[in-house]
Amino acid sequence: MQRYFAIEKKEKNFILSDSDLHHISNVMRMKNGDFVEVVYDHVLYKCKVCFDSSISIIFDSILPSVEDTREIVLIVPVLKEQKMDLILQKATELGVSRIIPIITERTIVKLNDKESKKIERWSRIVKEASEQCKRISVPIIDNVMNISSLNFDDGVKYVCSTRENVKNIKNVMHNILECAKMYIVVGPEGGLSLDEEKILNELGFVSISLGKRIMRVETVPLFILSILNYELME
Amino acid sequence: MQRYFAIEKKEKNFILSDSDLHHISNVMRMKNGDFVEVVYDHVLYKCKVCFDSSISIIFDSILPSVEDTREIVLIVPVLKEQKMDLILQKATELGVSRIIPIITERTIVKLNDKESKKIERWSRIVKEASEQCKRISVPIIDNVMNISSLNFDDGVKYVCSTRENVKNIKNVMHNILECAKMYIVVGPEGGLSLDEEKILNELGFVSISLGKRIMRVETVPLFILSILNYELME
Numbered sequence: 155m156q157r158y159f160a161i162e163k164k165e166k167n168f169i170l171s172d173s174d175l176h177h178i179s180n181v182m183r184m185k186n187g188d189f190v191e192v193v194y195d196h197v198l199y200k201c202k203v204c205f206d207s208s209i210s211i212i213f214d215s216i217l218p219s220v221e222d223t224r225e226i227v228l229i230v231p232v233l234k235e236q237k238m239d240l241i242l243q244k245a246t247e248l249g250v251s252r253i254i255p256i257i258t259e260r261t262i263v264k265l266n267d268k269e270s271k272k273i274e275r276w277s278r279i280v281k282e283a284s285e286q287c288k289r290i291s292v293p294i295i296d297n298v299m300n301i302s303s304l305n306f307d308d309g310v311k312y313v314c315s316t317r318e319n320v321k322n323i324k325n326v327m328h329n330i331l332e333c334a335k336m337y338i339v340v341g342p343e344g345g346l347s348l349d350e351e352k353i354l355n356e357l358g359f360v361s362i363s364l365g366k367r368i369m370r371v372e373t374v375p376l377f378i379l380s381i382l383n384y385e386l387m388e
Numbered sequence: 389m390q391r392y393f394a395i396e397k398k399e400k401n402f403i404l405s406d407s408d409l410h411h412i413s414n415v416m417r418m419k420n421g422d423f424v425e426v427v428y429d430h431v432l433y434k435c436k437v438c439f440d441s442s443i444s445i446i447f448d449s450i451l452p453s454v455e456d457t458r459e460i461v462l463i464v465p466v467l468k469e470q471k472m473d474l475i476l477q478k479a480t481e482l483g484v485s486r487i488i489p490i491i492t493e494r495t496i497v498k499l500n501d502k503e504s505k506k507i508e509r510w511s512r513i514v515k516e517a518s519e520q521c522k523r524i525s526v527p528i529i530d531n532v533m534n535i536s537s538l539n540f541d542d543g544v545k546y547v548c549s550t551r552e553n554v555k556n557i558k559n560v561m562h563n564i565l566e567c568a569k570m571y572i573v574v575g576p577e578g579g580l581s582l583d584e585e586k587i588l589n590e591l592g593f594v595s596i597s598l599g600k601r602i603m604r605v606e607t608v609p610l611f612i613l614s615i616l617n618y619e620l621m622e
Binding site for chain 2: 220240244247248249286287288322323324365366367368369370373376377380381383384387388
């Protein structure tokens with residue numbers, strides 16, 4: 155069954171976005187009486203599609219669902235469109251809870267006045283990916299931040315480092331698994347500068363290595379999230 | 389230092405492809421006396437670039453290098469260009485040794501007479517990815533095969549399954565780690581048919597699950613390879 159995230163619930167009616175309604179009638183070409191899955195406020199519903207003068211999405215029943223209890227906050231530099239889109243889509247598939255885009259010294263992309271448009275676009279990508287991989291929550295996309303404002307007082311905090319003599323992710327996994335919330339910073343192409351890594355260390359982010367492979371920036375989040383999913387498998 | 393794979397070695401001279409020579413002179417805009425890394429027959433060399441009437445790549449010294457001792461053979465359905473390219477590039481970054489493209493019941497892409505052109509294209513992608521992530525071997529791309537010809541008598545063999553009641557990858561990891569060679573089959577969009585999975589089981593491929601997440605086809609190889617890299621970390 156196709157899944158959509160509702161904007162609002164009015165008694166037995168669910169309100170979907172115009173683009174979702176377009177998807178139902180013109181892309182999926184659904185008929186009167188077809189069923190869809192609708193997520194609203196972290197609850198999964200089975201709903202009937204009713205075509206009248208307009209399209210109504212009507213409550214049928216509540217479906218069982220499991221939500222991730224672990225919170226994973228991915229902090230990534232703003233990257234060129236294709237790489238950014240890939241990270242957003244794949245990180246959503248692999249269960250990320252929140253994504254914080256950051257500007258670093260070696261960030262090439264200039265946002266200028268396009269930040270709100272970008273965030274709108276990124277939010278659309280994670281919403282669609284969430285529907286496709288049947289999550290019951292959409293990852294939150296934060297406003298773009300600077301390194302020095304990454305000040306959080308909960309969870310475990312790590313930064314991916316290419317420096318020698320830092321522990322690898324396997325060595326700190328027991329700490330990660332013990333905690334319900336994790337922040338992880340991935341650097342841009344060319345890496346974070348030493349100063350930036352130092353600022354993060356002072357903010358409580360522990361430097362870790364991901365082993366000896368040379369990975370492109372957009373591979374790193376998928377690598378980390380795959381490992382976390384693996385470690386959390388029963 | 390930029391890395392290239394040589395086609396041939398003639399005494400102190402390394403022969404590179406025309407596109408690599410173009411890359412050296414027109415993309416990297418190197419000058420006479422600049423150094424490059426050259427891999428030939430699994431050995432890594434430091435070489436000097438000499439511009440005369442043509443470009444020569446001259447031996448300078450042998451550099452230390454470590455090759456993967458573990459062989460990972462990834463068996464994937466032929467997919468649309470963008471997804472296929474992503475798998476080839478990322479699997480190379482994550483250390484795959486060999487990729488066997490297969491045709492399955494639910495494979496949408498039609499190869500017709502384009503197979504050799506496709507393989508040429510795929511080989512170029514893994515070569516470039518190998519240079520970029522500084523491997524000293526390029527993954528082998530096999531000819532396109534059918535499920536029933538996947539008959540190998542070495543290594544451990546697994547097929548990713550969406551069936552209930554199969555062990556997950558974590559439960560079989562000790563078997564994977566004990567063996568120096570692993571074959572892994574990933575299904576197409578919509579999965580392998582039950583018949584196809586049965587044929588593979590009869591050929592010795594054990595069905596495993598990758599957990600509860602719903603992943604797109606192109607995410608699956610990256611997921612598995614990330615986990616393997618993680619498990620092999622020291």
